[in-house]
Amino acid sequence: MYYGFDVGGTKIEFGAFDKTLTRVATERLATPLQHYDQFIAVIAEQVEKYDEILNCVGLVGLGLPGTERVDDGTLMVANIPGLNGRRLRQDLETRLQRPVRLENDANCFILSEAWDDSLRDSPSVMGLILGTGFGGGLVYRGEVFSGRNHVAGEIGHMRMPVDAWFWLGDNPPLFQCGCGQQGCLESYISGRGFEALYQHRHGQFKSAVEIIEHFYAGDTTVIEFVEFFIELLAICLGNIFTAHDPHTVVLGGGLSNFERLYQALPQRITRYLLPIAQCPEIRKAKYGATGGVRGAAFLNLQP
Template structure:
């Protein structure tokens, strides 16, 4: 029998947040901890601890879905393009499954957001949805007629690393190409560039 409890985990660059949903999709628990910085094994341990604590508190196990910045390479199964750089080149899904002793569904956080909005959120019923995330980094996901557009490299919709020619011209003192990440991340909003 499949578990009726579902855990959704947002594994971000600054925080890891868990939400538990009952069989009816109602939130019954929410917990948040800081993301260990630059420490892959500590990040795996923090996710596992959140799940184990939630299961102890609720008295039952559940299925697990994780959204994280970056993508799983279709070629290697390893993480790539993560703003939490300690995840890059690592078998995150495999390591989470080992730590939690069950299957874990892992996907790009912006893809999760866009698909959720397209299915039963603010964009429900729309033919095409472009979902945008602003946080430690920036990201995007595209849903067309109810289907997630992943692309050959699993990064369709990821606009954060697209060059911004006007922004580059306006800030000519930059020593490298500027992208969507530069003016739009949480850090950039808190500390604007001159």
């Protein structure tokens, strides 16, 4: 059995998957935010419980909103203070007496998509999350590529390309990113950036949901803004695709549900690629909110 834990700032979702990758168990647990020993206990007790129920020694994978430092195994997790600086993987392995796989939650999201039957033979799959923030992950031949420092795919913290900066006009906003830098892609082409740019250009706040609703209602001001934003997104993605040249791109996060993106992006992105290049297939994530727990479990399908 493959056990996956999708760890978030409020809840932990658990899933057990059999050898056919069919989910056979589901539970949700509250995330202990401050107390490390309590966090260890919650994970370990869940594993031990399902070992007994399913009569197996399950293979364990965790997806976290953070990163494990390569050189010492400590964690950097923004919204779960009790995990910061801790060697979670090693401590769980000691408690459970088995290997534990651990990855960033964005990588788990795209691993789940890449192991879908329709993509399993794809040589490279890139996942892009257009949610509150903007991030991504890379899967090559069925395996997550994390990079030297486990930050491969953190494309939200690339800076705006110069052509995108020019596209913002004569008075471009210099947004501050949560990472401490300015001009990060995350601050402009995420759901939060979608809202911030609308407010900058039109002097009033609308939520992403409201902007999209007004777009479909035929509001000409909003239609103009949406087309402006899609062009900005196309410029940024064109730069990313030139660097990575993925075969397939899967979009997740709240903005990925905006169908206009799939109609407009492929043609527009092509203008920002090398002349010999074609835009990769861009598709919507299939597994939605369940992708994280699937991907965490499937970490143990990798070499």
